[in-house]
Amino acid sequence: MHYSPDSPSPLSAVIALVLSDESLQRRLGAIEVSDAFVAAVLELSVAHAIVLDPEAVRQAIRPDPLGISRWMPSPVTLDRWPTCGWLPAYSVPTGGVPALDWAWFGSERLADPFFVETVQRVASRPLSLMLRTRTSLEALAGDDATRGPEPAGFIYHMSRCGSTLVAQTLAADPANIVLSEPEPFDGVLRWAVESGAPLDEQIRAVRTVAAALGRDRSGTTRRVFFKLDSWLTAALPLLRAAFPDTPWVFVYRDPIEVLVSQANARGIHTVAGALPISLFAIPDAERLPADEHAAHMLVRASEAVLDHWRLGGGLLVDYREMPDAIVDRIAPHFGFVPDPVEAAAMRAAATRNAKVPTKTFIPDTAGKRAAATPELWDAARLVAPVHARLAALRRDSMMRDVAVTQR
Structure with missing residues (x-):
């Protein structure tokens, strides 16, 4: 039955x-x-x-x-x-x-x-x-x-750094399905990385839930993208094993700006004990000041990317490159170059507030930096070394890409 x-x-x-x-x-x-x-x-x-x-x-x-x-x-x-x-x-x-x-x-x-x-x-x-x-x-x-197509790209991020803008801009193309932090995918991935189950069982589960979420309900879908929760950089090796041909990006931002945003409205992963995933467990987390704990979580998310960069398929994007990088760098990395009509629609989407699309985007970098407290600046210093490594790797990667295109 x-x-x-x-x-x-x-x-x-x-x-x-x-x-x-x-x-x-x-x-x-x-x-x-x-x-x-x-x-x-x-x-x-x-x-x-x-x-x-x-x-x-x-x-x-x-x-x-x-x-x-x-x-x-x-x-x-x-x-x-x-x-x-x-x-x-x-x-x-x-x-x-x-x-x-x-x-x-x-x-x-x-x-x-x-x-x-x-x-x-x-x-x-x-x-x-x-x-x-x-x-x-x-x-x-x-x-x-009724399986969906293979994912065209995964969007990882440090948190509060423009990843929702990436998702909303890609979604402006009606041929794209963009799944922004879908709980079913998160639930299965968290089970997989915590379960100790055989790798083939983990891969089968992840591929199945991705196919279920990416179903082509319109008959016109050409690409499916997943924007992941920030803690799922811990699952990067599993997703590379499950989808070895799917490219991915990691979006990051100056740590002080991220931490100011987190202090204003804390994400679940920055609250000690709220995220049930041992790979991101911080020793004595409950004893840490909230801002310091948040900083450690930014470090963990970023280190997972750096530790597994060798697996290939990655692209690093600094928030300061937004929104032009979405059309000029991210879309080509994900295998498509928007035509003039698609590019216009995507650039128009990028002018709106990504989390409240009915509003126009207003740059907030200066305001965030002005709002930073001494405690937040201290917490940001904990993230500074890994942020510097990301910046150096991004710079080196872009230089190699330029060298390759000039050959």
């Missing part, structure tokens, strides 16, 4: 009917108002001689604003790929390889600055709630159907 309801019921019969018909999923998936959705499901049940209680449908589509359902058994379990309008929304811990919970995205583009923003919207729609679907990675790995 592809679908195994907890118990036979009129609602489970309707769910099985919808699961078997992609056109029904598209029709119901377009309905965002609960009452209209209930009416459409009742109409469907009558057409198939199913006596369905409206209250059963209402209960099935109750909102889950806290995401509690992720930690509960799923009403729909598939042993195959869902139809093409579905994407993984969350990874689900299992004690082994994570499972995936899916949501109905339909044809909606991933245009939000972060994947989670799109998930919060689509996962709350009635069809996603009624057909809350879960699959194991093992089941997906054994089925080559």
Whole structure:
């Protein structure tokens, strides 16, 4: 069975009917108002001689604003790929390889600055709630159907250094899918680097979740990019093993500017004990001042890049090169040179605030430096040596690239 309801019921019969018909999923998936959705499901049940209680449908589509359902058994379990309008929304811990919970995205583009923003919207729609679907990675790995294309590029970053700008600018080209810090990918990668599982099992899991997230739902996708969480530089060797031909970039910025941003709104990885990944564990982290702990995390993220640079495929980009470097350096590194129309769209996107695209970007370097406290300057000195190594490596790499093109 592809679908195994907890118990036979009129609602489970309707769910099985919808699961078997992609056109029904598209029709119901377009309905965002609960009452209209209930009416459409009742109409469907009558057409198939199913006596369905409206209250059963209402209960099935109750909102889950806290995401509690992720930690509960799923009403729909598939042993195959869902139809093409579905994407993984969350990874689900299992004690082994994570499972995936899916949501109905339909044809909606991933245009939000972060994947989670799109998930919060689509996962709350009635069809996603009624057909809350879960699959194991093992089941997906054994089925080559509806796989997405190989990733065209990975975006690593120091944090608060323009990586979201890179993602939003690349996403301005409608032929690109850009997945910005997708939790399912993060969840599987964290499991892989922490699990001690055989490398081939790790690679299979990572390739499967990448394929699931990068599905071509429009029929016009040419490239898929992943912008990763900053701590996932720890997974660089695994991703090189899983996707040896996929290029990657590492975006970095003057440490004092990053630390000022972190002091204003701390990311999870800079809060002692908040990030459950041992590869980035800082000794006696709870005893460190917050700014010093954040500095150590910037060092760890950067050192992972420097330590594994020899694996190849990398490009270093300084925030000061933005936004021109996205069109002029990053896009070609990822295998495409934007034509004039594409380049114009990308440059226009780069004029907007990457995290609040309705606003115009206002340079903040001077303001950040002016806001730096003596404690932050002390913390920045801890990052200065690794920042200098990144700058030197970037300079040497660019000089070699120029020498190669002049031959």
